[in-house]
Amino acid sequence: MKKIISLLLSVCFLGMMPAYAQVQTNVPSAPVSNETMKGKIEIAKPVSSMNQPKEISLNSGLTIPIVFTNQVNSKNVRKGDTLPIIINQDVVIDGIVIFKKGSQGVAFIEDSKTARTFGRPGSIDIETGKLTDVYGNEHTVGLSSHSVGNSCTSAIILPIISAVILWPLVFFAFKKGDEVSIPAGKIFNAFITAPETIKINTL
Numbered sequence: 001m002k003k004i005i006s007l008l009l010s011v012c013f014l015g016m017m018p019a020y021a022q023v024q025t026n027v028p029s030a031p032v033s034n035e036t037m038k039g040k041i042e043i044a045k046p047v048s049s050m051n052q053p054k055e056i057s058l059n060s061g062l063t064i065p066i067v068f069t070n071q072v073n074s075k076n077v078r079k080g081d082t083l084p085i086i087i088n089q090d091v092v093i094d095g096i097v098i099f100k101k102g103s104q105g106v107a108f109i110e111d112s113k114t115a116r117t118f119g120r121p122g123s124i125d126i127e128t129g130k131l132t133d134v135y136g137n138e139h140t141v142g143l144s145s146h147s148v149g150n151s152c153t154s155a156i157i158l159p160i161i162s163a164v165i166l167w168p169l170v171f172f173a174f175k176k177g178d179e180v181s182i183p184a185g186k187i188f189n190a191f192i193t194a195p196e197t198i199k200i201n202t203l
Helices: 002-025 034-044 153-162 167-174
Strands: 054-058 063-068 082-087 091-093 096-099 104-113 123-132 138-148 187-192 196-200
Touching: 054 091, 054 096, 063 104, 063 123, 082 123, 104 138
Parallel strands: none
Antiparallel strands: 054 196, 063 082, 063 187, 082 104, 091 096, 104 123, 123 138, 138 187
């Protein structure tokens, strides 16, 4: 009799196990707050180095070939005038084009003199200019261009001395030197006057 009762209890216990397991699996988990989820997302978010700007150094003396677009004559320009110029060749640093061929800029007339009497020639001095890189940054550049026409001083020394005897020859003293011209298309090397650093996005 006892064996029969024990067998029945064992059968009942085994029959209840699947139902108990199902109840355990249906127990709802604790809710996760939005703040906790947000924190997890922020922690998991990778930081990409591609978003960091790249620094490019422009060393002092870096040359930039430029060309004058118009002819310039000492008879027609004055101190303070600006002259149109364009970049004549790409300038590449670390595999990146910084100054693009064909980009426009300006050169500044530092001093200009027309041809004068006593054979003194005309002259044009260009010291600085401005160029813009492909990222829109403006740069002051040096040019150091000094152009001088032909002097006629030697040609009038003798007439001046001879004027003591032959006074009509004194009029040779009024002979002027030659004007100087910078032809359109003439290439100069502009250069960076002081070290600079620019930041660019490489995306």
